[in-house]
Amino acid sequence: PPQFWNYAARVDQVEVTLKRPGRGRPKKGDAPLREMRYRAILTLGARQEAAIQQEKDRLSTFVLISNVPKEGKPAADILRDYHGQFLAEQNWCFIKVPWHLSPIFLKLPHRVEAFAYVLLFALIIYRLIQHRARAALATDPVQKKMLLPGKIWRDTPTSEQLLDMLQTVQVIVSPGAFGRTQRTLGRIRPEVRRIFDLLRVNPQTLATVT
Known part of the structure; x- marks a missing residue:
């Protein structure tokens, strides 16, 4: 995606000669048909590593829902217990995919x-x-x-x-x-x-x- 790259963009103006309509040689003194066209040029630079890392951190974040009261067990302990339940994590992996829940x-x-x-x-x-x-x-x-x-x-x-x-x-x-x-x-x-x-x-x- 473009947000992960440094890039420079410019538009060049180019005059081109068009093909004559019809057959045969042009008449003496006929000026060639010309047209002005525009060309977009994009030059990629270095990757934006900070933006890429931020997106990786976002995608690696998952939702953990618990009915354990905050005062009953620290959040770190709940997360540690959850990490031991790899089967539960496997089944909840779909929640990370944007097109399932974003709409x-x-x-x-x-x-x-x-x-x-x-x-x-x-x-x-x-x-x-x-x-x-x-x-x-x-x-x-x-x-x-x-x-x-x-x-x-x-x-x-x-x-x-x-x-x-x-x-x-x-x-x-x-x-x-x-x-x-x-x-x-x-x-x-x-x-x-x-x-x-x-x-x-x-x-x-x-x-x-x-």
Whole structure:
């Protein structure tokens, strides 16, 4: 980006000769067609190391939300405990990416706090899917691995892989009797049905009448 460089810019004025319209040689005494054009020239200099370091510091900053009272535990101790939870840090890494949260403007502090709880609950469910699936595979007496996309067998599926596979489940929505909505569950592939079994979730709950 230009803010990280020293640079000099100038605009040069150049007179160019245009190509004559039509064919044949020009008539005697015809002046050549000329046009004034402008050319922008940018010369890069040295990098602005201070600005680059400031941006690195900004990007390396992360949000740490805690419900521990200030008087109950120093902030440094809370941060030290948090650094020991590398799995939690891995799952919260998306919050550092500007395009996930920058467009969200909540205006009031209590809305920001509420949104943090929404993210926390979503992360709990996300992690629970992975934990429950892996625990069920570990205790499966028949098959301790499952088939993942790419025809790969693994005993440690991730939440992202499981949710990607669940995206293939189709629910057909149609009008029912008495103004209700009828949902019909489409065909579920065996490897996807096993995800429901591992999570102890009945897929028919997706096909309810409302």
